[in-house]
Amino acid sequence: MAGSLRIAVLAKQVPLHDDLCLDADGRLRREGRPLEMNPYCRRAVAKGVETARATGGACTVYTLGPPAAAEVLREAIAWGADDGVLITDPVLAGSDTLATARALAAALRRDGPYDLVVAGLGSVDADTGQVAPQVAELLDLPLLTGVRDLTVEGRTLHARCERDDGYMIAWTRVPALISVAERSCDPCKVPQDRRAGDDRITVLTSADLGPGPWGAAGSPTRVDEVRxxxxxxxxxxxxxxxxxxxxxxxxxxxxxxxxxxPAAARGPGSAVAAVPPPVPPVAPVPPVAPVLAAPGGSGAAGGPVTVLAETGRERVTRELLSAAAALGAHRTVLLCGQRPDPCTAWSWGADEVVVTRPEAEDLATAAALLLADAGTGTVLAPGTTWGREAAARLAARLGAGLVGDAETLETADGRLVCWKSTAAGLARVSVHSPVQLATVRPGVLPVLPPRAAGAAPITAAHVAARGRVTVSERVAExxxxxxxxxxxxxxxxxxxxxxxxxxxxxxxxxxxxxxxxxxxxxxxxxxxxxxxxxxxxxxxxxxxxxxxxxxxxxxxxxxxxxxxxxxxxxxxxxxxxxxxxxxxxxxxxxxxxxxxxxxxxxxxx
Structure with missing residues (x-):
C-alpha cells in the first residue's frame, strides 16, 4: 500500500432509535430526547479512521445539525478521527436530502480536496439512502454503495458491495465516495467522557458555505403532514x-x-395503494381502470412520466409503469439499459422506450438529457440500491425534489405527493420543482393487467460511459x-x-x-x-x-x-x-x- 489518503466522513445525529418521533412540521423531535450517532454512521466513522490509519493519512468527520450535533464529532474524535467540522446555522433548519447534500458538498469543496469520502448506507430515521449519491454527483465522484469489505492498494479501492439480491465485487480509483454496509466493521462507540475533542472541532455557518439558498428555502421537497x-x-x-x-x-x-x-384484491380503487391502506389519503387517489389506459390521459402528473428501469427487475418495473398510469400520465417513457420486446413494453404500460447504458450513473445522465427538452415531468425509480443512486444523482443534477421510498403516490395541483414511512410515523411529502422524482418501495404497488395489443417505439440514447467503477463479479443470492x-x-x-x-x-x-x-x-x-x-x-x-x-x-x-x-x-x-x-x-x-x-x-x- 502506497500513499496516504485524506479522508472525510459524513455522520448524522439522530434521536435514539427506539425513541424516534416527528414534530408536526415533519422534523425529527430532538428537544428533551436522548440523541446518538446514526448507527450506519458509526460504521462509516470506524471505517474512515481505520483506512486513514492504514494508509498513514488523516480522517475528518463532518456533520450538519444543531449545536448539539457536536457530540457526534466528540465521539468520532475519541474513536480516532483527527478532527471534526460542525455545519450549523438556524438557516439550515428544514433541509431535505438535496439541501443537506449541497451543504455537505460545499463544506467538502471548501476544505478539500479529499481522496475518499465515507458515508453510512442510510439513516435509521428515514433510510432513503439519497445523501451519499447526491454528494457524489455534486462533487463528480464515482460511488461504491453498501461496501462490506474494502481493500486499498495505492490509489485503487477494491470492494465487496452488498446489493439487494446478493453482492458485487468492484473497484475504482480515488478520489471516490463510498457508503458502508451495516456489517462492514464494528461500530465506533466510545462510552467515556468526550469533551477533550472540543478544541479540534471547527464550526461552519451558512455564510462559510456560499450564497445558497440553504435549509427549507433550498429544499424542493416539503413535509406537508405527519401522522x-x-x-x-x-x-x-x-x-x-x-x-x-x-x-x-x-x-x-x-x-x-x-x-x-385473491392477489388482485390489493388496491381497490387505486393503483398505488395496497389493502388495507395505512391511513386514509389526504386527497382521493386517482381511480384505477380495470386495464391500463391508452396514452392521452389527463396529464395529472404534470408532464410525461419517466420510469427508470433496473435490468433484471421486471416486477418492480411493472409496478412503476402501473403507477404512472394511475397518476394520469399523458405519456410514459421507459428508460432502461436493455432493449425489451416492444409489444411487451407496451402491454406493461410504456408508450415509448429509450435504451441506454444500464449503469446507474450513465442512466441518470441519459434521463437528464431526456428531461432537458421537456423541462417538466415526473420520474419514478425503484427503491433499490441501483434505483436510489440513479434517482439521487439525477435529482442533484437537475436540482429537483426527490421523495425516497414512497409507498403511495398521488397528485395535487399537478404536484407529486407521496406517503412514506419513517421510523416515527407516516409522512406526506410533496415535491416543488419542475421535475419531480420518487423512488418507490418494491412490492407495495400492484401490477395492473396488461394493456391491449400494441407496440412501444424504441429509440436509443447515446451516452458516453464514465467507466469509473469496474465490476468484476456479480453474485445473486x-x-x-x-x-x-x-x-x-x-x-x-x-x-x-x-x-x-x-x-x-x-x-x-x-x-x-x-x-x-x-x-x-x-x-x-x-x-x-x-x-x-x-x-x-x-x-x-x-x-x-x-x-x-x-x-x-x-x-x-x-x-x-x-x-x-x-x-x-x-x-x-x-x-x-x-x-x-x-x-x-x-x-x-x-x-x-x-x-x-x-x-x-x-x-x-
Missing part, C-alpha cells in the same frame, strides 16, 4: 394453553378472509421479487435460532409462504439482507404476515403496515408486537408452530 404510525389492527392478545390460543387465532384468521383473498409477490410471509426475529429454521418448513409449506426477517437477524447474517422487512429494509403487502420470536417494534412493523392480517407469536405478554397484530399468541415459537401447522392443515385441507 402517528398507529396500525389499524384488532390487537387481540390470546391466553391459555398454546393449543387453544392457536385454535382461536386460526379462527380469527379464517374469519378475516385473508387466506382466501436471492430473488427479492419472491418476497414482494408473496401472498403469505413468515417473519423471524432473533428469538428464533437460525440452526432451527428447518423446523419452520412445515409452516412455510402449508401456507405457501416466503421467509423474511427483522434487521437484527440480517445484521447477524442469518438471512440475506434482501429478506429484511422494516424501515431500513423492505415493505411487503401480503394477505397474511406471521411474525415469530420478535418484539415487533415500529421500525419493523412499518414494513408490514399494508398486510391484510398480522399474526404474532411471542412468549412475552407485554411485547409491543401484540399492539400491532390482529391476533397474538403468547407462547414460544417452537410450541406454537407445530400447533399452527396442524390447525392450518385442518382448515385448508
Amino acid at each position: 402517528t404510525a398507529a396500525a389499524r389492527r384488532a390487537g387481540v392478545r390470546l391466553s391459555g394453553p398454546v393449543e387453544l390460543q392457536v385454535r382461536e387465532a386460526v379462527a380469527l384468521l379464517a374469519a378475516s378472509g385473508a387466506l382466501s383473498r 436471492d430473488d427479492p421479487a419472491d418476497l414482494a409477490a408473496a401472498r403469505v410471509v413468515v417473519g423471524v426475529g432473533q428469538g428464533v435460532d437460525p440452526e432451527r429454521y428447518a423446523e419452520l418448513k412445515p409452516l412455510l409449506d402449508v401456507l405457501d409462504a416466503e421467509l423474511a426477517a427483522t434487521r437484527k437477524v440480517t445484521d447477524r447474517g442469518w438471512l440475506p439482507r434482501s429478506r429484511q422487512i422494516g424501515i431500513t429494509g423492505r415493505a411487503v403487502a401480503p394477505a397474511l404476515y406471521v411474525l415469530l420470536g420478535a418484539s415487533g417494534k415500529n421500525t419493523h412493523m412499518s414494513g408490514v403496515r399494508r398486510a391484510g392480517f398480522v399474526l404474532a407469536v411471542n412468549p412475552d405478554p407485554h411485547a409491543p408486537v401484540f399492539a400491532s397484530a390482529d391476533a397474538g399468541v403468547v407462547a414460544g415459537w417452537a410450541e406454537a408452530v407445530p400447533a399452527l401447522v396442524g390447525e392450518l392443515r385442518a382448515l385448508t385441507g
Whole structure:
C-alpha cells in the first residue's frame, strides 16, 4: 500500500432509535430526547479512521445539525478521527436530502480536496439512502454503495458491495465516495467522557458555505403532514394453553378472509395503494381502470412520466409503469439499459422506450438529457440500491425534489405527493420543482393487467460511459421479487435460532409462504439482507404476515403496515408486537408452530 489518503466522513445525529418521533412540521423531535450517532454512521466513522490509519493519512468527520450535533464529532474524535467540522446555522433548519447534500458538498469543496469520502448506507430515521449519491454527483465522484469489505492498494479501492439480491465485487480509483454496509466493521462507540475533542472541532455557518439558498428555502421537497404510525389492527392478545390460543387465532384468521383473498384484491380503487391502506389519503387517489389506459390521459402528473428501469427487475418495473398510469400520465417513457420486446413494453404500460447504458450513473445522465427538452415531468425509480443512486444523482443534477421510498403516490395541483414511512410515523411529502422524482418501495404497488395489443417505439440514447467503477463479479443470492409477490410471509426475529429454521418448513409449506426477517437477524447474517422487512429494509403487502420470536417494534412493523392480517407469536405478554397484530399468541415459537401447522392443515385441507 502506497500513499496516504485524506479522508472525510459524513455522520448524522439522530434521536435514539427506539425513541424516534416527528414534530408536526415533519422534523425529527430532538428537544428533551436522548440523541446518538446514526448507527450506519458509526460504521462509516470506524471505517474512515481505520483506512486513514492504514494508509498513514488523516480522517475528518463532518456533520450538519444543531449545536448539539457536536457530540457526534466528540465521539468520532475519541474513536480516532483527527478532527471534526460542525455545519450549523438556524438557516439550515428544514433541509431535505438535496439541501443537506449541497451543504455537505460545499463544506467538502471548501476544505478539500479529499481522496475518499465515507458515508453510512442510510439513516435509521428515514433510510432513503439519497445523501451519499447526491454528494457524489455534486462533487463528480464515482460511488461504491453498501461496501462490506474494502481493500486499498495505492490509489485503487477494491470492494465487496452488498446489493439487494446478493453482492458485487468492484473497484475504482480515488478520489471516490463510498457508503458502508451495516456489517462492514464494528461500530465506533466510545462510552467515556468526550469533551477533550472540543478544541479540534471547527464550526461552519451558512455564510462559510456560499450564497445558497440553504435549509427549507433550498429544499424542493416539503413535509406537508405527519401522522402517528398507529396500525389499524384488532390487537387481540390470546391466553391459555398454546393449543387453544392457536385454535382461536386460526379462527380469527379464517374469519378475516385473508387466506382466501385473491392477489388482485390489493388496491381497490387505486393503483398505488395496497389493502388495507395505512391511513386514509389526504386527497382521493386517482381511480384505477380495470386495464391500463391508452396514452392521452389527463396529464395529472404534470408532464410525461419517466420510469427508470433496473435490468433484471421486471416486477418492480411493472409496478412503476402501473403507477404512472394511475397518476394520469399523458405519456410514459421507459428508460432502461436493455432493449425489451416492444409489444411487451407496451402491454406493461410504456408508450415509448429509450435504451441506454444500464449503469446507474450513465442512466441518470441519459434521463437528464431526456428531461432537458421537456423541462417538466415526473420520474419514478425503484427503491433499490441501483434505483436510489440513479434517482439521487439525477435529482442533484437537475436540482429537483426527490421523495425516497414512497409507498403511495398521488397528485395535487399537478404536484407529486407521496406517503412514506419513517421510523416515527407516516409522512406526506410533496415535491416543488419542475421535475419531480420518487423512488418507490418494491412490492407495495400492484401490477395492473396488461394493456391491449400494441407496440412501444424504441429509440436509443447515446451516452458516453464514465467507466469509473469496474465490476468484476456479480453474485445473486436471492430473488427479492419472491418476497414482494408473496401472498403469505413468515417473519423471524432473533428469538428464533437460525440452526432451527428447518423446523419452520412445515409452516412455510402449508401456507405457501416466503421467509423474511427483522434487521437484527440480517445484521447477524442469518438471512440475506434482501429478506429484511422494516424501515431500513423492505415493505411487503401480503394477505397474511406471521411474525415469530420478535418484539415487533415500529421500525419493523412499518414494513408490514399494508398486510391484510398480522399474526404474532411471542412468549412475552407485554411485547409491543401484540399492539400491532390482529391476533397474538403468547407462547414460544417452537410450541406454537407445530400447533399452527396442524390447525392450518385442518382448515385448508
